[in-house]
Amino acid sequence: MNSRLPTPFRGLRRRLAERAAESDIWEAVELARHDSRPYTLDYADRLVDDWIELHGDRAGTDDHAIVSGVGSFRGRTIAIVGHQKGRDLKERAFRNFGMAQPQGYAKARRVFALADRLGFPIVTMIDTPGAYPGVEAEQGGQAAAIAQSMLAMTRLRVPTVACVIGEGGSGGALAIGVADRVLMLEHSIYSVISPEGCATILWRDVNQRRKAAAAFKPTARFSYELGVVDTVVAEPSGGAHKDVDRAARLLGDAIGQALDSIEAEPVEQRRALRRAKFRRMGVWLEDGVLVGEKEHDLDPAGLPAE
Amino acid sequence: MPANSDHLESRTAPQRFSGARRACRVARDEETEDIQVEVEREETPREQPPAREKLHPNTCPVCKSHYREDELRAVLRVCTVCGHHFPVGAEERVEQLADPGSFRPLAEGLRSADPLAFTDLRPYTERLSEAEVATGLGDALIAGTATIAGMPCVLCTMDFSFMGGSMGSVVGEIFTRASDVAAERGIPLVSVTSSGGARMQENILALMQMAKTVCAVDLLQESGVPYVSVLAHPTTGGVIASFAALGDFVVSEPGALLSFAGPRVVQETTRETLPADFGRAESSFEHGLIDAVVKRDELKPKLGQILRLCAGGTLVPMEPGGEIAAPPPGIVARVLRFLRSSQHGDPHTNGGPA
Numbered sequence: 001m002n003s004r005l006p007t008p009f010r011g012l013r014r015r016l017a018e019r020a021a022e023s024d025i026w027e028a029v030e031l032a033r034h035d036s037r038p039y040t041l042d043y044a045d046r047l048v049d050d051w052i053e054l055h056g057d058r059a060g061t062d063d064h065a066i067v068s069g070v071g072s073f074r075g076r077t078i079a080i081v082g083h084q085k086g087r088d089l090k091e092r093a094f095r096n097f098g099m100a101q102p103q104g105y106a107k108a109r110r111v112f113a114l115a116d117r118l119g120f121p122i123v124t125m126i127d128t129p130g131a132y133p134g135v136e137a138e139q140g141g142q143a144a145a146i147a148q149s150m151l152a153m154t155r156l157r158v159p160t161v162a163c164v165i166g167e168g169g170s171g172g173a174l175a176i177g178v179a180d181r182v183l184m185l186e187h188s189i190y191s192v193i194s195p196e197g198c199a200t201i202l203w204r205d206v207n208q209r210r211k212a213a214a215a216f217k218p219t220a221r222f223s224y225e226l227g228v229v230d231t232v233v234a235e236p237s238g239g240a241h242k243d244v245d246r247a248a249r250l251l252g253d254a255i256g257q258a259l260d261s262i263e264a265e266p267v268e269q270r271r272a273l274r275r276a277k278f279r280r281m282g283v284w285l286e287d288g289v290l291v292g293e294k295e296h297d298l299d300p301a302g303l304p305a306e
Numbered sequence: 307m308p309a310n311s312d313h314l315e316s317r318t319a320p321q322r323f324s325g326a327r328r329a330c331r332v333a334r335d336e337e338t339e340d341i342q343v344e345v346e347r348e349e350t351p352r353e354q355p356p357a358r359e360k361l362h363p364n365t366c367p368v369c370k371s372h373y374r375e376d377e378l379r380a381v382l383r384v385c386t387v388c389g390h391h392f393p394v395g396a397e398e399r400v401e402q403l404a405d406p407g408s409f410r411p412l413a414e415g416l417r418s419a420d421p422l423a424f425t426d427l428r429p430y431t432e433r434l435s436e437a438e439v440a441t442g443l444g445d446a447l448i449a450g451t452a453t454i455a456g457m458p459c460v461l462c463t464m465d466f467s468f469m470g471g472s473m474g475s476v477v478g479e480i481f482t483r484a485s486d487v488a489a490e491r492g493i494p495l496v497s498v499t500s501s502g503g504a505r506m507q508e509n510i511l512a513l514m515q516m517a518k519t520v521c522a523v524d525l526l527q528e529s530g531v532p533y534v535s536v537l538a539h540p541t542t543g544g545v546i547a548s549f550a551a552l553g554d555f556v557v558s559e560p561g562a563l564l565s566f567a568g569p570r571v572v573q574e575t576t577r578e579t580l581p582a583d584f585g586r587a588e589s590s591f592e593h594g595l596i597d598a599v600v601k602r603d604e605l606k607p608k609l610g611q612i613l614r615l616c617a618g619g620t621l622v623p624m625e626p627g628g629e630i631a632a633p634p635p636g637i638v639a640r641v642l643r644f645l646r647s648s649q650h651g652d653p654h655t656n657g658g659p660a
Contacts, residue, residue: 017601067485073369132575133567133576134573135578138565139589139595140545140593141568142565143565143566146548150517154520154524170544171544174516192504192509193504203426203427215458216507218509225423228510265577279522283508283511284418293419
């Protein structure tokens with residue numbers, strides 16, 4: 001049928017399909033950045049009892065873009081470390097839009113160390129446009145702070161679960177994302193650069209951000225298919241902000257399951273298993289043979305599953 | 307003050323850095339550079355960036371001295387007039403650092419796939435084959451075992467001219483294998499990086515290479531094997547924020563741009579005038595982010611020195627071109643080497659290995 005259509009129409013059909021995929025992916029981007037999307041503290045409130053927030057890097061700074069604390073989660077004490085965006089203008093400035101400085105990652109590291117020492121499993125919540133790109137941040141060693149935060153996570157003896165709850169933007173996100181299990185909320189995104197950044201660099205035009213997003217596919221589904229996240233956590237219909245309590249319950253269930261399954265693994269192998277997990281990531285050709293691709297095929301047009 | 311950052315840079319940058327800055331601008335946008343000229347202007351007429359001088363790659367951007375190719379190679383691609391460091395390709399870097407004939411490549415058969423079927427203005431696969439033809443390399447990183455000033459090591463070098471030295475699955479895998487070889491054999495790892503960051507065309511998989519390479523360094527550190535990271539111009543984004551930052555020793559070439567976010571992004575986000583030496587090796591040194599700024603002609607002796615110190619003075623220098631023995635991993639290997647070396651001299655002179 002399709003082959004009988006005159007060529008220009010076939011092109012049109014393909015373009016329409018592409019346009020549809022583009023808008024689906026862009027919808028995900030917009031939902032992930034939605035103003036009323038729940039943030040780390042919204043989930044912490046609902047997930048744990050006896051919450052105590054911990055502050056500061058113990059070296060002179062408390063970065064408000066990263067929040068941390070300990071609380072009781074379904075029978076065990078856990079530590080939560082996550083990015084925190086602001087709800088209104090004032091809070092956004094206070095939280096620096098969820099963009100951490102090097103001191104924020106130092107704060108994360110010190111809470112990781114505390115949790116590791118005291119045997120609290122660690123849950124991280126990723127929701128940031130990226131690490132803050134500022135002069136002082138660079139002079140304070142932003143790059144090294146991110147690398148060291150990742151390194152600190154690879155060494156932990158306690159179970160770790162990372163949850164992408166909104167925007168997983170680049171190294172600033174991954175800095176707290178090197179965990180035994182990586183969960184991703186259905187309508188969140190995870191990418192190496194923002195769609196705007198990608199459009200600016202590759203298209204030389206920030207207005208091509210929809211195209212950029214469609215090309216690099218930052219959605220939960222693709223991240224799952226590429227083996228980067230272990231579980232995609234369903235959200236209430238319309239997005240987590242429509243029913244925050246339910247979203248938190250769903251996330252809590254997924255975190256609980258993940259912790260159970262990690263705790264079932266031998267402790268002495270935990271670090272090696274975690275390393276092996278990230279060691280496998282990537283897709284490449286070796287002597288002409290494709291390596292690393294998961295069994296299910298990718299849909300190249302990026303159309304959502306039927 | 308013009309809003310355009312290019313213009314700003316050329317005004318505020320001191321003469322010494324302006325060449326490197328131009329290179330850095332090319333660096334961040336290397337992949338789009340050619341499109342801008344050939345394709346994109348036809349498609350979308352929009353504000354033209356101010357015309358930039360197109361210099362011959364062998365013309366010094368600082369003092370305009372021109373070099374013939376063999377002349378430039380002979381002086382390690384450092385301008386003899388003003389000391390500007392030209393970019394060095396991956397293979398030439400190996401020639402500069404490794405003892406002649408000692409380099410034994412590993413992981414040569416790896417090529418990038420296109421898991422996302424990524425197309426921007428051109429398909430990713432097209433950019434890849436273009437880079438392969440232009441550089442003669444399989445991807446932006448090569449690795450192998452070698453000796454530097456007689457000291458055995460695993461050496462990885464990056465090529466900025468391969469898609470901006472960007473890190474995708476292949477770069478991550480080659481680094482990881484190189485690091486694993488170093489960990490297994492108990493010989494130090496040396497990496498020379500030059501990269502715009504993670505490869506956007508592989509999006510999330512490229513991001514994960516940061517975690518993957520960090521895990522590799524973790525194993526290396528657990529095995530007690532030293533890692534020396536050399537940062538060449540430019541080392542930015544996902545590369546400096548992962549393995550390149552984690553060297554036990556981190557040194558850089560003069561004038562190299564070493565920042566997580568590029569100057570343009572920082573300028574646009576903060577709307578501040580950036581300091582003239584923003585992100586430069588010298589500034590990083592002042593802020594305690596790197597151990598030393600080393601000129602290119604001193605790099606090999608410096609690496610030799612570091613490797614000798616790491617070995618506690620007990621490593622037996624290999625014959626150039628000789629095979630590297632494969633002792634058991636980590637501490638055991640070093641102890642074995644220490645015991646072997648003691649036959650040739652007093653083992654107590656340098657305190658021995660840890």
